[in-house]
Amino acid sequence: MITVNEALDAIFDLVTPCGTEEVPLAEAAGRALAVPVTATRLQPPFAASAMDGYALNGVEADPEAMFRVIGESAAGHGFDGRVGPGECVRIFTGAPLPEGTNRVIIQEDVTRKGNLITLARKLDKGPHVRPAGADFKPGDTIPAPRVLTPADLALAAAMNVPTLTVARRPVVALLATGDELVMPGETPGPDQIIASNSFGLKALIEANGGHARMLPIARDNADSLRAALDLAADADLIVTIGGASVGDHDIVGDVAADMGMDQSFYKVLMRPGKPLMAGRMGDAVMIGLPGNPVSSMVCGHVFLVPALRAMLGLGEAAAPRRSAMLTADVASNGPREHYMRARVENGELTVFDSQDSALLSVLAQANALLVRPVTAPALAAGVQVEYLPI
Numbered sequence: 001m002i003t004v005n006e007a008l009d010a011i012f013d014l015v016t017p018c019g020t021e022e023v024p025l026a027e028a029a030g031r032a033l034a035v036p037v038t039a040t041r042l043q044p045p046f047a048a049s050a051m052d053g054y055a056l057n058g059v060e061a062d063p064e065a066m067f068r069v070i071g072e073s074a075a076g077h078g079f080d081g082r083v084g085p086g087e088c089v090r091i092f093t094g095a096p097l098p099e100g101t102n103r104v105i106i107q108e109d110v111t112r113k114g115n116l117i118t119l120a121r122k123l124d125k126g127p128h129v130r131p132a133g134a135d136f137k138p139g140d141t142i143p144a145p146r147v148l149t150p151a152d153l154a155l156a157a158a159m160n161v162p163t164l165t166v167a168r169r170p171v172v173a174l175l176a177t178g179d180e181l182v183m184p185g186e187t188p189g190p191d192q193i194i195a196s197n198s199f200g201l202k203a204l205i206e207a208n209g210g211h212a213r214m215l216p217i218a219r220d221n222a223d224s225l226r227a228a229l230d231l232a233a234d235a236d237l238i239v240t241i242g243g244a245s246v247g248d249h250d251i252v253g254d255v256a257a258d259m260g261m262d263q264s265f266y267k268v269l270m271r272p273g274k275p276l277m278a279g280r281m282g283d284a285v286m287i288g289l290p291g292n293p294v295s296s297m298v299c300g301h302v303f304l305v306p307a308l309r310a311m312l313g314l315g316e317a318a319a320p321r322r323s324a325m326l327t328a329d330v331a332s333n334g335p336r337e338h339y340m341r342a343r344v345e346n347g348e349l350t351v352f353d354s355q356d357s358a359l360l361s362v363l364a365q366a367n368a369l370l371v372r373p374v375t376a377p378a379l380a381a382g383v384q385v386e387y388l389p390i
C-alpha cells in the first residue's frame, strides 16, 4: 500500500491542465484565470475629487479666505477652463480637478452666498484629490493563475477588459455503483438505501471549479457498469463510487481494467479511504472512490480537490492545512494516516467520538479533519494539531 502523499503525486502524474477558454466578465466569478489581465489605461484617468465641495489652489486655502465660484465640475462633465487666483469651482466626488486647482475644500467647511464662498476658521488637511493613476496604470496586471474573486472582477472591469482567459472547467463524470442504491425521492426496497455520495461530491467538485455530471447508477454487474462507463467517455475525470473493496460484488477495478484502464495504484495507507484506486482510461483520468459515504467525501477533499486545481492550472499542491489546539486527549494512531472528523471553533479542535466512515450526520457537523500521521503517538489536550478545513 502507498502513502497518501505518494497517491497524491501519482494522481498529479495522471492529470494535465484542461486548456483555456474566453468568458465574459459577468460569467468569470470563481473561474481560474489562465492569462494575466493587463491594464491599458490609467485609473483614475485624471486627478479626481474625492469629496463634494469646492476646488481651488491649496496655497490660497487660508482660514476664512473668500473665493469666487466660476463654474462647476461634476462626474462625467468637467470644468472647461482655468481657475485663477481668488477663484474656485464647485466640484463633486469623482469629477476631474480643473486646471489651476489641487485641493478640494469639503462643502461642510464652506459658507456660500451667491457666487462667493468663505472658508471655515478650521479646515481639515485635505487635499481630497485622487491623483491620476492612483489605482492602476497601463501595464499593471492581475496575475495568473488565480481563482477570480469578486474584487478581481471589479478590477478587470475597471481596467476595461471585457473578457478573460480562464481554464476550461474539468468535466467530471460521477458514477455511483451498487444494487442497493436508489435516487433521492424514489421509494427504496427493503434492502435498499438512498444514493448520497454523488450529491456531496458534486457540490465539492463544483465549489472547486469542476463541472460534475451524474451518470445513472450502475448495478453490481459488469454489463451495467460497462454501459455507465461508456457514457463517461467524454469526461476529463471519471469518478466511480463504491465497489472498490475486496467483496465478490466489488467489480469496479476488474471491469475498468477490462475496458482498458491503466491502473496507477490501488489502496492507500489512509483511514477512511483505503480502497482508493486511480489510473488512466482513454483520454480520461479515472479515480475509484470507496463507497462508504464519509470515505468518499474525505477522499474528495484529500485527492479530488487538489486534482481539480491541477487540472485548472492552479498548481500541484496538497489541500492546505491549518492548526488548532486540541480540547481533549487523542489516542495513538495505527499504520494508516487518519483523517478524523472534528469541529474547530475559536481555534480549538474537538474530535467527534464516533469515527465510523458510514456516519454522514457526523460529517455534516464537522468542519475539520484532524490529520493523524501514520503511527503517531497519543496526544494530550492543549497541544497544537494540524487539520484540513472542510
Ligand SMILES: Nc1nc2c(c(=O)[nH]1)N[C@H]1C(S)=C(S)[C@@H](COP(=O)(O)OP(=O)(O)OC[C@H]3O[C@@H](n4cnc5c(N)ncnc54)[C@H](O)[C@@H]3O)O[C@H]1N2
Pocket (backbone or CB within 6 Å): 176, 177, 178, 180, 181, 193, 194, 195, 196, 197, 198, 241, 242, 243, 244, 245, 246, 247, 250, 272, 273, 274, 275, 289, 290, 291, 292, 293, 295, 357
Ligand atoms: N474484508 C474486507 N472488507 C472491507 C475492507 C477490507 O479491507 N476487507 N475495506 C473496508 C473499507 S475500509 C471500505 S472503505 C469499504 C469500501 O468498500 P467499497 O468501496 O467496495 O464500497 P461498497 O461496498 O460498494 O459500499 C460500502 C458502503 O457504502 C455504501 N454506499 C456505496 N455507494 C454509496 C452511495 N453512492 N451513496 C450512499 N452510500 C453508498 C454501501 O451501501 C455500503 O454500505 O469496504 C470495507 N470492507
Ligand code: MOO
Pocket (backbone or CB within 6 Å): 270, 271, 272, 273, 274, 275, 290, 292, 295, 357
Ligand atoms: O477506509 Mo474505509 O474508507 O475505512 O472506511
